[in-house]
Amino acid sequence: MQSNSTKTKEMFIVRALEKILADKDIKRSHHSQLKKSCDTALEQIKAELISAGQIAEGNELPCAALPLPKNDAASIINAETYFLPFELACKSRSPRIVVTALDCLQKLIAYGHLTGAIQDSANPGHLLIDRIVITIYGCFNGPQTDEGVQLQIIKALLTVVTSQHVEIHEFTLLQAVRTCYDIYLSSKNLVNQTTARATLTQMLNVIFARMENQVYEVAVPATQVESTAGTTGTALNGSISSECSNGNGGEEPPSPPADSDEVIASELLAEIITAAYNEAMKDLSDSESPADATNGNPNAHSNGNPFTESSNSDPDSVELHSENDSVVTAKFTHILQKDAFLVFRALCKLSMKPLPEGHPDPKSHELRSKVLSLHLLLLILQNAGPVFRSNEMFIMAIKQYLCVALSNNGVSLVPEVFELSLSIFVALLSNFKVHLKRQIEVFFKEIFLNILEASSSSFEHKWMVIQALTRICADAQSVVDIYVNYDCDFSAANLFERLVNDLSKIAQGRQALELGANPMQEKSMRIRGLECLVSILKCMVEWSKDLYVNPNMPTPAQVITSPTDPPPADNVDNLSAHNSSLRSTHGGSSHSLNSYGSVKNNEVLDLPEALEERKMRKEVMETGIELFNRKPKKGVQFLQEKQLLGPSCQDIAKWLHEDERLDKTVIGNYLGENDDHSKEVMCTYIDIFDFRQLEVVAALRILLEEFRLPGEAQKIDRLMEKFASRYCECNPQNQLFQSADTVYVLAFSIIMLTTDLHSPQVKHKMTKEQYIKMNRGISDSKDDLPEEYLSSIYDEIAEHEIKMKNNTTVVVAKPAGKQPFITEKRRKLLWNLEMETISTTATNLMQSVSHVKSPFTSAKHLEHVRPMFKIAWTPFLAAFSVGLQVCDDPEIATLCLDGIRCAIRIACIFHMSLERDAYVQALARFTLLNANSPINEMKPKNIDTIKTLIMVAHTDGNYLGTSWLDIVKCISQLELAQLIGTGVRPQFLSGAQTTLKDSLNPSAKEHIGETSSQSVVVAVDRIFTGSMRLDGDAIVDFVKALCQVSVDELQQPQPRMFSLQKIVEISYYNMERIRLQWSRIWQVLGEHFNTVGCNNNEEIAFFALDSLRQLSMKFMEKGEFSNFRFQKDFLRPFEHIMKKNDSPAIRDMVVRCIAQMVNSQAHNIRSGWKNIFSIFHLAAGDHEEPIVELAFQTTGKIIGELYRRQFAVMVDSFQDAVKCLSEFACNARFPDTSMEAIRLVRNCAQCVHDSPQLFAEHAGMENDASVAEEDRVWVRGWFPMLFSLSCVVNRCKLDVRTRGLTVLFEIVKTHGDSFKPNWWKDLFNVIFRIFDNMKLPEHLTEKSEWMTTTCNHALYAIIDVFTQYFDVLGHLLLEELFAQLHWCVQQSNEQLARSGTNCLENLVISNGFKFNEVTWDKTCQCILDIFNATLPKELLTWRPSKNEQHQAQQEALQQHQLSQGQLQHSRRASASQHSNVSESTQLALAPPHHAHFEALQIKCVVQLELIQTMDNIVFFPATSRKEDAETLAQAAADLTGSRGSSQSQMLDCQREEQGMYGYLRTRQLFTLADCLMQSHRFAKRFNADQEQRNVLWRAGFKGSVKPNLLKQETASLACVLRIFFKMYGDENRRSDWPGIEKELVQVCKEALAYFLSMQSEAHRDAWTSLLLLILTRLLKMSDARFATHVSSYYNLLCEMMCFDLKLELRSVLRRVFMRIGPVFNIMNVNVNASVK
Helix, strand or coil, X not given: CHHHHHHHHHHHHHHHHHHHHHCHHHHCHHHHHHHHHHHHHHHHHHHHHHHCCCCCCCCCCCCCCCCCCCCCCCCCCCHHHHHHHHHHHHHCCCHHHHHHHHHHHHHHHHCCCCCCCCECCCCCCCEHHHHHHHHHHHXXXXXXXXXXXXXXXXXXXXXXXXXXXXXXXXXXXXXXXXXXXXXXXXXXXXXXXXXHHHHHHHHHHHHHHHHHHHHHHCCCCHHHCCCCCCCCCCCCCCCHHHHHHHCCCCCCCCHHHHHHHHHHHHHHHHHHHHHHHHHHHHHHHHCCCHHHCCCCCCCCHHHCCCCCCCHHHHHHHHHHHHCCHHHHHHCCCCHHHHHHHHHHHHHHHHHHCCCCCCCCCCCCHHHHHHHHHHHHHHHHHHCCCHHHHHCHHHHHHHHHHHHHHHHHHCCCCCHHHHHHHHHHHHHHHHHCCCCCHHHHHHHHHHHHHHHXXXXXXXXXXXXXXXXXXXXXXXXXXXXXXXXXXXXXXXXXXXXXXXXXXXXXXXXXXXXXXXXXXXXXHHHHHHHHHHHHHHHHHHHHHHHCHHHCCCCCCCCCCCCCCCCCCCCHHHCCCHHHHHXXXXXXXXXXXXXXXXXXXXXXXXXXCCCHHHHHHHHHHHHHHHHHHHHHHHCHHHHHHHHHHCCCCCCCHHHHHHHHHHCCCCCHHHHHHHHCCCCHHHHHHHHHHHHCCCCCCCCHHHHHHHHHCCCCCCCCHHHHHHHHHHHHHHHHHHCCCCCCCCCHHHHHHHHHHHHHHHHHHHCCCCCCCCCHHHHHHHCCCCCCCCCCCCHHHHHHHHHHHHHCCCCCCCCCCCCCCCCCCCCCCCCHHHHHHHHHHHHHHHHHHHHHHHXXXXXXXXXXXXXXXXXXXXXXXXXXXXXXXXXXXXHHHHCCCHHHHHHHHHHHHHHHHHHHHCCCHHHHHHHHHHHHHCCCCCCCCCHHHCCHHHHHHHHHHHHHHHHCHHHCHHHHHHHHHHHHXXXXXXXXXXXXXXXXXXXXXXXXXXXXXXXXXXXXXXXXCHHHHHHHHHHHHHHHHCCHHHHHHHHHHHHHHHHHHHCCCCCCCHHHHHHHHHHHHCXXXXXXXXXXXXXXXXXXXXXHHXXXXXXXXXXXXXXXXXXXXXXXXXXXXXXXXXXXXHHHHHHHHHHHCCCHHHHHHHHHHHHHHHHHHHHHCCCHHHHHHHHHHHHHCCCCHHHHHHHHXXXXXXXXXXXHHHHHHHHHXXXXXXXXXXXXXXXXXXXXXXXXXXXXXXXHHHHHHHCHHHHHHXXXXXXXXXXXXXXXXXXXXXXXXXXXXXXHHHHCCHHHHHHHHHHHHHHHHHHHHHXXXXXXXXXXXXXXXXXXXXXXXXXXXXXXXXXXXXXXXXHHHHHHHHHHCHHHHHHHHHHHHHHHHHHHHCCCCHHHHHHHHHHHHHHHHHHHHHCCHHHHHHHHHHHHHHHHHHCCHHHHCCCCCHHHHHHHHHHHHHHHHHCCCCCCCCCCCCCCCCCCCCHHHCCCCCCCCHHHHHHHHHHHHHHHHHHHHHHHHHHCCCHHHHHHHHHHHHHHHHHHCCCCHHHHHHHHHHHHCCCCHHHCCHHHHHHHHHHHHHHHHHHHHHHHCHHHHHHHHHHCCCCCCCCCCHHHHHHHHHHHHHHHHHHHCCHHHHHHHHHHHHHHHHHHHHHHHHHHHCCCHHHHHHCHHHHHHHHHHHHCCCHHHHHHHHHHHHHHHHHHCCCCCCHHHHHHHHHHHHHHHXXXXXXXXXXXXHHC
């Protein structure tokens, strides 16, 4: 292998030397040294080969065509020793010789035979390779250089730069690159030009690739160095022998790498030359300038646009090299980095060279040089690696050179330069934005956006800017970074907001006419604008995709597709496909992320909350600045209130000085105001400036650059006065000005001079002499200011006007008027002027920020998209809406729809309801499916809009919220459109649409027919079938929208059920959802079914009801766990429909549905029983027999059968069941059903009795939480049942309520032993409600019937219950019972009064033996209260009015005639003409007094009843009557002489044991006696008042009989006498006898005296029984008691003898007088006995 290597080297050298010697030009005299050198070299080579044994002496040198024989001898020729002939050959002027020399050198270097790594003997301190390179590029002598030589130079230099065997650095490398650069510019051969350009590209790739690779190769082990491509850190040996001997010891000869290098070099050169030739031929054949080669593809650097550069580029290279390289080198870690830096800096400076004025020639060297440098820079930036992107020196070069160059080239009028500049900026934004925050802002704000916004800018410039923006907007990381770093930066411009606004205007086509663009250009511009907007939105979607969840797709990253594309599952968006593999965890692309690979220290965190707060503060600040620019004082006040500006004058002055957004004119006016505050701010503001070491003009220029001087002289005066003061303060050593006054006057004069010289209004300009003369005498010193000084001021002002700094944004104003466009010539002129201004401003700004380091925030958080969209959604919407509105172009429509879909996605993801609704409504509007839209104008874009809307519903359903309403409305209207297209069911269409169908043009018919296409139908169905995959909130929103649209459909004149059918469908689809979600869904659906089920259209109601039935049956099949209530919610619509719908057919349908449910699903029903009974409760009151019959039949089955089998699961509905049965019982139309319902209640009672523990276990979740466990059986079982029976009693007719009352008390009596005390209280509260009907103003007949039947029944039943359970009820409810009885006897109803007293009597008689003293006290008090309340006191005082007396007399006479044949009767006594009021006396009274008299009569009756009740309580019923009868019989027996004493004694003994007398205390008996005596005395008083009785009689009181209270008078006294006589003979009351005797004597005396006063015989006859009672009991007394009593009323007895008494009374009185004799010893006993 060594011999082969040697042979190759020898072949090259020998052949080249021989070829040189053979050239005919070698014979020329000036080539003699070359010829001699070649001969010497050949001789030396021959000698070396002979000495090495390679050839025999005398033989010729080997021919290049013949291979050398193999020889293993280590004979090596040092190639470096033979460089001199080639160096001389290169310096010759013969092209052939130069080409031969260069070719040989190129091959030697390529094969590694010539490394030049040894010291150059001719130039100490430099390597031979430097001399070799100098020799090579020295062959180029400018444009006149032979084309073959040019090509050979290119090949040789490329080999030097790219070879692994040689190293060149710094100046040498730079010169190699420059030479190729110069060849490209100077050569007239297109092949050479293209080859030079391609060679430059290859060189740069190698230079920068070596720099990047060096970082990775540092860590590679030494054994791997030789095999590593691109290793150049160690110099290679300069000879083959040293390489072989010192390398790897011959084990791994270097020839394979050499062969490999040769192959690579050969292939590379061949490829470059071939490509260059083809390119040149193509250019020639097309007769086009090479400048057009890359117009369409600015990124294609291999075939870029050639440009020229004069040979004067040397100073650039020398200058670059001559800078302080030691400092530069110190900042690099390797020489390769310095090489790359020098090349890059040289290219930057070349790109900064200005072009000649006007429009340069495309073939000029200046333009071609600029284009080439920009192309190469673009190549470097696009392929920049981590080292380049992070090295401080490269960043510095970009800032100081490249960015400044871009600020100039970025506004170039040469399209290619402009386009390349934009491409470079895009590359910088992509890879270096972390370091170029301020530069990017300047480029965006001053160039990009200014060009977009300028009305005079050319279409080409706008087009190229849009093209660049398209690439920027396609990168999510860049888009978000722009917002985060600029819109959220307090001091930066709102780039993102401005960008979106400008793009929106372009997308709307608002600037097309201004540009003078043709329609195609206008369309292209609009499309590009829309593409940018859509790209931005797609980036935002891509950025926030991790937050998006689409239930219809299995993968989390969703895809945005166009409406005409296949379904999303099968399609991948271009953006997603491009970025999906590059996207980091935080969003963006790795291509963008490379830009901050190793500069973490320059980044800041992008906390969304902090950025949003900063953005809000920035917006407030901008508002304040805007206000300041209009009203400065209000602006300052506003910002101070918002705490964005400090309160001090220093703060205000600093802000005015630093904030460039303030209007300079406003600042000047504000500072010049005359108020104290403005003056203080002005002084502080001017004090900020430092005027040290400055001339007055320079200081004044600095001051007036910051604001515009106000026009008022007073304001200028104040400002100049302060300026003069500040200037003198800063320059105290200035000898020219003795005081501030001089500066003040001079400054004022300079202002005047500036105005005079530079104002176009001033025609006669001031001369220098005039100015000097004007300033004479202004100095305080004796001498004026020097004329030379004033002259210099004049010259400076004349040459350079004092003016403000250029504004950051300069836009030439539009011409006045409404003309849509101006002439093209004038537009171009304006644009040129504007571009110059923009360029100057941008360049100045770039230079000012070139050393500024601003922290850059690399966005990572997903939340940034929300505020981005918040500020940009309106221009997005405007662009898309206008596009859809005015353009029918499918491409524009597709872009607009894509944009709207992306916008909806973003608004959905971040729950921005306002923005989402706006976009969805816009989309819905453009479907033309709204009610007010002309459907006959349907176009393809509208069909696409419909598809987009459907797709949005399908993919973003989880986020649509209330926007579902607009979508569902469109889907509903879509069905109408399908009907129009298919001609089906025209009755559903409105009149306008019906006639419209026939008038549609064929294309509209076709488009409307497309709404019925299978794809649309399937897509719509997919929305409803996909509803099962919506989340819990989304499905509720969807259902709400569907229900609302359904209501609208049903309210149309021709109602439709499309949405109602869909509601049923989605109910089936979503049946398997968890109960928590399903309950929310049904809350909405249930309300809708309530509404629809009550629709007046029975067809609709039937459909709803049948659908509800099917859903319910399906749901019931799933069953329900205990304590859940969802069945109850599900069945509630049936209940609502039953309640609200009056249609018998619908109500019958409801009952049948429920009956079917009970029959088939009873085992699955749980909480639904409540609704079922509620529905049957409503059916129970129906008028239709089939409804009632079916409902009751089903209810009977439930109670009769299901309660036996599954009562445990039906306990919760028990209350509803008994309420339902109560309603059945109360339906008066079906008495049989009523009776059967009451029977079922009794069955329910048995169920409660058998299973009380179930009520305790099934604690209701709704109302029973606070009820004690032991009371639950009462609250949920007994009480509802008994209460329902009480309702039956209160509501139903006689037979039903009697049955209900009977069952009620049967249940109480049967099961009352298990009742607790508090239960009894609740029960009697219900039972006492039975009497509440008395309080209602009903008809008299019904009330009377009620009292005579139900009340009597109830009262007696109550007493029975009290008697049965008195041990429990006595102490609980006796007072309430007494109060109820008291209330009853006070009512204006005789029967009720009688019942009340009778019940009181029965209660006491039945339970009195259980009473304690307290109970008896309460009883006595009750009787006393009743007595007092019913005493008819008004009988003594009543008087008719004068007008009524005559009428009353006449009616009394008539009443007497009518009542002649009627009998009067009492409840207990026999008929008597002297009885109190009875029922027979209640005849027709005078209408004015009827009610009053009736009430008085009832009181009279109650008094009699109470007297009898008291008598019966004390002595038991009939005891007194029997006693009176016996007394009368005994008196009669005395008349006949018979005696029955033994029998009488027996009866007395029997009576002693009867009645409650023994249980009453003496005081209690006295109380009762007092009541009776009060009643007695009242009756006596009334009976004695004849006049009052006549008045009442004449008024009609008591009919034909003169009213009297004779019965009350006698009965009350008789009862009193019996009580006293009983007590008087009671041994147990011996201690009370004195008091009893006293009372008894008083009563008897009063009675006898009253008897003697009676005038009427009939009255005395009525008292016969009383006198018999007194006298008989008197006779039974002992002698002592007899004497006491007779002595008290002896005279009264004597008086009685004067009356015509009845025989029985006479007999008893006789016996009394006969006993008086022996008692008082008037006669002895024997005589008395004989008399008897």
